[in-house]
Amino acid sequence: MALRLLVLPAAIIFNGGMPTRKPLDDLMNKAKEYAEFTMRNGGCVPPTMLALTPEGPVLYTPAGLGDASAKDSFANTARLICAGYGAIAVVMVLESWAVFAKDGKLPDDTPPSESVDRREFVVLMGEARGNASHSFLPILRTDAGGFFGFGEPEVIGYDTLKGRFAEILPPKMPDKQAREMAQTLLEVMGVSKASLRPTPGRN
Secondary structure, eight states, X not given: OHHHHHHHHHHHHHTTOOOSSSHHHHHHHHHHHHHHHHHHHHSSOOOEEEEEETTEEEEEOOSOOOSHHHHHHHHHHHHHHHHHTTOSEEEEEEEEEEOOOBTTBOOOSSOGGGOTTOEEEEEEEEEETTEEEEEEEEEXXXXXXXXXXXXXXXXXXGGGOOSTTSOXXXXXXXXXXXXXXXXXXXXXXXXXXXXXXXXXXXO
16 A cells, blocks of 8 residues: 555656756656655655666665665665666655754764654655765654645755665666676566556556
Protein backbone atom coordinates (compact mmCIF):
# COMPACT_ATOMS: atom_id res chain seq x y z
CA MET A 1 0.00 0.00 0.00
CA ALA A 2 2.78 2.39 0.92
CA LEU A 3 4.66 1.48 -2.23
CA ARG A 4 1.62 2.18 -4.36
CA LEU A 5 1.31 5.59 -2.74
CA LEU A 6 4.97 6.24 -3.51
CA VAL A 7 4.81 5.38 -7.17
CA LEU A 8 1.68 7.21 -8.20
CA PRO A 9 2.85 10.73 -7.29
CA ALA A 10 6.22 10.07 -8.90
CA ALA A 11 4.52 9.09 -12.14
CA ILE A 12 2.37 12.21 -12.07
CA ILE A 13 5.32 14.47 -11.32
CA PHE A 14 7.58 12.96 -13.97
CA ASN A 15 4.79 13.05 -16.56
CA GLY A 16 5.74 16.64 -17.37
CA GLY A 17 9.00 15.47 -18.86
CA MET A 18 12.57 16.17 -17.90
CA PRO A 19 14.46 18.99 -19.66
CA THR A 20 17.96 18.00 -20.76
CA ARG A 21 19.98 21.15 -20.06
CA LYS A 22 20.18 21.00 -16.30
CA PRO A 23 19.39 17.40 -15.36
CA LEU A 24 20.46 17.69 -11.72
CA ASP A 25 18.61 20.96 -11.07
CA ASP A 26 15.51 19.57 -12.73
CA LEU A 27 15.71 16.31 -10.81
CA MET A 28 16.14 18.19 -7.53
CA ASN A 29 12.97 20.15 -8.32
CA LYS A 30 11.10 16.94 -9.12
CA ALA A 31 12.35 15.41 -5.87
CA LYS A 32 11.04 18.38 -3.89
CA GLU A 33 7.62 18.10 -5.56
CA TYR A 34 7.61 14.38 -4.83
CA ALA A 35 8.54 14.95 -1.17
CA GLU A 36 5.81 17.54 -0.68
CA PHE A 37 3.21 15.34 -2.35
CA THR A 38 4.02 12.32 -0.18
CA MET A 39 4.18 14.42 3.00
CA ARG A 40 0.74 15.90 2.33
CA ASN A 41 -0.84 12.60 1.38
CA GLY A 42 0.96 10.13 3.61
CA GLY A 43 2.38 12.20 6.45
CA CYS A 44 5.95 11.13 5.78
CA VAL A 45 8.50 10.61 3.02
CA PRO A 46 9.81 7.05 2.78
CA PRO A 47 13.48 6.82 1.80
CA THR A 48 13.60 7.13 -1.98
CA MET A 49 16.08 7.24 -4.82
CA LEU A 50 15.16 9.19 -7.96
CA ALA A 51 17.48 8.91 -10.92
CA LEU A 52 17.54 10.13 -14.50
CA THR A 53 18.82 7.64 -17.09
CA PRO A 54 19.08 7.74 -20.89
CA GLU A 55 15.84 5.71 -20.96
CA GLY A 56 13.99 8.02 -18.60
CA PRO A 57 13.48 8.43 -14.85
CA VAL A 58 13.65 5.55 -12.38
CA LEU A 59 12.46 5.35 -8.78
CA TYR A 60 13.48 2.98 -6.01
CA THR A 61 12.38 2.78 -2.39
CA PRO A 62 13.34 0.04 0.08
CA ALA A 63 10.99 -1.74 2.44
CA GLY A 64 12.38 0.29 5.33
CA LEU A 65 15.50 1.56 7.06
CA GLY A 66 15.19 -0.10 10.44
CA ASP A 67 18.90 -0.45 11.16
CA ALA A 68 22.37 0.37 9.86
CA SER A 69 22.45 -2.75 7.69
CA ALA A 70 19.22 -1.74 5.94
CA LYS A 71 20.60 1.76 5.34
CA ASP A 72 23.79 0.33 3.84
CA SER A 73 21.73 -2.00 1.65
CA PHE A 74 19.61 0.91 0.37
CA ALA A 75 22.69 2.98 -0.49
CA ASN A 76 24.43 0.08 -2.22
CA THR A 77 21.31 -0.87 -4.17
CA ALA A 78 21.00 2.74 -5.31
CA ARG A 79 24.62 2.61 -6.50
CA LEU A 80 23.93 -0.58 -8.45
CA ILE A 81 20.85 0.97 -10.07
CA CYS A 82 22.81 4.05 -11.14
CA ALA A 83 25.58 1.86 -12.55
CA GLY A 84 23.26 -0.64 -14.21
CA TYR A 85 21.09 1.92 -15.98
CA GLY A 86 23.69 4.56 -16.76
CA ALA A 87 22.20 7.27 -14.56
CA ILE A 88 23.32 10.81 -15.37
CA ALA A 89 21.81 12.32 -12.22
CA VAL A 90 20.49 10.95 -8.93
CA VAL A 91 18.76 12.38 -5.87
CA MET A 92 18.40 10.59 -2.54
CA VAL A 93 15.31 11.70 -0.62
CA LEU A 94 15.46 11.11 3.13
CA GLU A 95 13.41 12.29 6.08
CA SER A 96 15.76 12.98 8.96
CA TRP A 97 16.59 14.77 12.18
CA ALA A 98 19.61 17.05 11.91
CA VAL A 99 21.80 19.07 14.25
CA PHE A 100 23.99 21.88 12.91
CA ALA A 101 27.18 23.42 14.22
CA LYS A 102 26.76 26.60 16.25
CA ASP A 103 29.29 29.41 16.48
CA GLY A 104 31.83 27.31 14.61
CA LYS A 105 31.59 24.45 17.13
CA LEU A 106 30.67 20.95 16.05
CA PRO A 107 27.70 19.27 17.77
CA ASP A 108 28.43 16.76 20.54
CA ASP A 109 27.94 13.01 20.15
CA THR A 110 24.28 13.06 21.14
CA PRO A 111 22.17 11.33 18.45
CA PRO A 112 20.26 13.98 16.45
CA SER A 113 16.93 12.37 17.34
CA GLU A 114 17.70 12.93 21.04
CA SER A 115 19.30 16.37 20.83
CA VAL A 116 17.46 19.40 22.20
CA ASP A 117 18.75 21.31 19.15
CA ARG A 118 17.36 18.81 16.64
CA ARG A 119 15.43 19.95 13.60
CA GLU A 120 13.23 17.88 11.30
CA PHE A 121 14.06 17.90 7.60
CA VAL A 122 13.55 16.20 4.30
CA VAL A 123 17.05 15.98 2.90
CA LEU A 124 17.70 15.99 -0.85
CA MET A 125 21.18 14.77 -1.79
CA GLY A 126 21.76 15.19 -5.52
CA GLU A 127 24.64 14.20 -7.76
CA ALA A 128 25.63 14.51 -11.39
CA ARG A 129 29.11 14.02 -12.79
CA GLY A 130 31.04 17.16 -12.01
CA ASN A 131 28.19 18.64 -10.02
CA ALA A 132 26.35 18.16 -6.75
CA SER A 133 23.40 19.81 -5.03
CA HIS A 134 22.05 19.30 -1.54
CA SER A 135 19.04 20.86 0.09
CA PHE A 136 17.60 20.58 3.58
CA LEU A 137 13.84 21.21 3.54
CA PRO A 138 12.66 22.16 7.05
CA ILE A 139 9.43 20.36 7.92
CA LEU A 140 6.81 22.71 9.32
CA ARG A 141 4.07 21.09 11.36
CA THR A 142 0.69 22.18 12.65
CA ASP A 143 -0.07 22.32 16.38
CA ALA A 144 -1.63 18.88 15.99
CA GLY A 145 1.58 17.51 14.46
CA GLY A 146 0.37 17.33 10.86
CA PHE A 147 2.40 18.47 7.88
CA PHE A 148 1.97 22.19 7.18
CA GLY A 149 4.61 22.66 4.49
CA PHE A 150 8.33 23.15 3.96
CA GLY A 151 10.25 26.13 5.23
CA GLU A 152 12.87 27.97 3.20
CA PRO A 153 15.36 25.39 1.87
CA GLU A 154 18.77 25.35 3.47
CA VAL A 155 21.60 24.57 1.06
CA ILE A 156 24.80 23.12 2.44
CA GLY A 157 28.11 22.82 0.60
CA TYR A 158 28.87 19.44 -0.94
CA ASP A 159 32.13 18.95 0.91
CA THR A 160 30.34 19.01 4.27
CA LEU A 161 28.16 15.99 3.50
CA LYS A 162 29.71 12.57 3.88
CA GLY A 163 28.52 9.09 4.72
CA ARG A 164 26.72 6.11 3.28
CA PHE A 165 24.36 8.18 1.10
CA ALA A 166 27.12 10.17 -0.60
CA GLU A 167 28.83 9.27 -3.89
CA ILE A 168 25.92 7.20 -5.19
CA LEU A 169 26.69 7.97 -8.85
CA PRO A 170 29.71 6.20 -10.40
CA PRO A 171 32.50 8.69 -11.17
CA LYS A 172 32.52 7.50 -14.81
CA MET A 173 29.78 6.09 -17.00
CA PRO A 174 30.09 2.27 -16.75
CA ASP A 175 30.69 0.38 -19.98
CA LYS A 176 28.13 -2.03 -21.41
CA GLN A 177 29.57 -5.08 -19.67
CA ALA A 178 29.56 -3.38 -16.26
CA ARG A 179 25.98 -2.15 -16.78
CA GLU A 180 24.79 -5.62 -17.72
CA MET A 181 26.52 -7.14 -14.70
CA ALA A 182 24.88 -4.61 -12.38
CA GLN A 183 21.47 -5.28 -13.93
CA THR A 184 21.95 -9.02 -13.42
CA LEU A 185 22.79 -8.50 -9.76
CA LEU A 186 19.73 -6.30 -9.34
CA GLU A 187 17.50 -8.96 -10.91
CA VAL A 188 18.86 -11.53 -8.44
CA MET A 189 18.04 -9.07 -5.64
CA GLY A 190 14.48 -8.76 -6.93
CA VAL A 191 14.94 -5.26 -8.35
CA SER A 192 13.74 -5.55 -11.93
CA LYS A 193 13.81 -2.91 -14.63
CA ALA A 194 10.01 -2.80 -14.69
CA SER A 195 9.83 -2.25 -10.92
CA LEU A 196 11.96 0.89 -11.20
CA ARG A 197 9.67 2.71 -13.60
CA PRO A 198 7.44 5.34 -11.94
CA THR A 199 4.25 3.94 -13.48
CA PRO A 200 0.75 4.51 -12.04
CA GLY A 201 -0.76 1.41 -10.50
CA ARG A 202 2.50 -0.44 -9.99
CA ASN A 203 2.44 -2.68 -6.89
